[in-house]
Amino acid sequence: MRCDLCAKKPCREGNACSSCDAAALYADAEDRRMMRAASEVEAEYYGEVNRIEEIILFSQKMGYKKLGLSFCSGLAEEASKIAHILENYFEIESVNCKVCGVPKSEMGAMESDKVGKISCNPIEQAEMLNKAGTELNLLLGLCVGHDAIFIKHSQAPVVPLAAKDRVLAHNPLGAVYCSAIYKRMLKEAEEARAEKEGAQEK
Numbered sequence: 448m449r450c451d452l453c454a455k456k457p458c459r460e461g462n463a464c465s466s467c468d469a470a471a472l473y474a475d476a477e478d479r480r481m482m483r484a485a486s487e488v489e490a491e492y493y494g495e496v497n498r499i500e501e502i503i504l505f506s507q508k509m510g511y512k513k514l515g516l517s518f519c520s521g522l523a524e525e526a527s528k529i530a531h532i533l534e535n536y537f538e539i540e541s542v543n544c545k546v547c548g549v550p551k552s553e554m555g556a557m558e559s560d561k562v563g564k565i566s567c568n569p570i571e572q573a574e575m576l577n578k579a580g581t582e583l584n585l586l587l588g589l590c591v592g593h594d595a596i597f598i599k600h601s602q603a604p605v606v607p608l609a610a611k612d613r614v615l616a617h618n619p620l621g622a623v624y625c626s627a628i629y630k631r632m633l634k635e636a637e638e639a640r641a642e643k644e645g646a647q648e649k
C-alpha cells in the first residue's frame with residue numbers, strides 16, 4: 448500500500464480502493480468509545496482549540512480521572528508547566544526519563560561526551576505509570592526509539608503531546624515546510640539510494 452502516491456485519494460469521498468469490515472474492526476466497546484470521543488472533539492472544536500486543550504477535552508469525554516505524563520528530562524520545565532494546567536482537571540502521575548538514575552554503562556547504551564552518563568529508562572517510565580493505573584499516558588519529547596519502547600510497554604493508550612526535534616524547535620514538520628531543509632534532505636536521500644543501488648550492481 449502506498450497511499451502517499453495516490454494522487455486523488457478517492458477514499459476521502461467514500462470511493463474506496465479497498466474494503467474492510469468496519470463493524471468487526473471497531474467491535475470493541477472501548478475502541479468505539481474512544482472513536483466517538485475523538486470525533487466529538489474534532490466536530491465540536493475544529494480549529495478552535497490547541498493540542499493540549501484537545502487532550503483535556505478528549506480525556507473529559509472519556510471520563511478519565513488519572514493521566515500519566517512521560518517526559519524527557521530536557522523538557523522538564525515544559526512538563527512542569529503542562530502538569531500545572533492538567534492537575535486542575537485530572538490526577539496526574541509524571542515520570543522523568545531518567546527515573547532510577549541507571550548509568551548508560553549498565554544498559555549497554557552508547558556513551559558520548561555530547562550527552563549525559565545516565566540512561567533514559569522508558570520501560571520503567573511505562574511500568575510506573577502502569578502501576579499507578581493511569582488511564583491515558585501523554586508522551587512529552589522522549590527520544591526517537593525511547594518513545595517506541597515506552598509505547599510498547601504502556602498499558603494505557605498513549606497520546607503524543609509533543610515530538611522531540613532538537614534542531615527544529617520540537618516541530619519535526621519544519622523539515623517539510625522549510626524548502627531549504629527539505630531539498631537538502633531529499634538530495635541526500637536520493638544520493639544514498641543511488642549509492643546503494645550502485646553497490647548492489649557491482
Ligand code: SF4
Nearest residue numbers: 450453456457458464
Ligand atoms: S484510494 Fe485511499 S486508500 Fe486507496 S490508495 Fe488512494 S489514498 Fe490509499
Ligand code: SF4
Nearest residue numbers: 519520544567589590
Ligand atoms: S535520554 Fe532522551 S528522553 Fe531522556 S533526557 Fe535524554 S534526550 Fe530526553
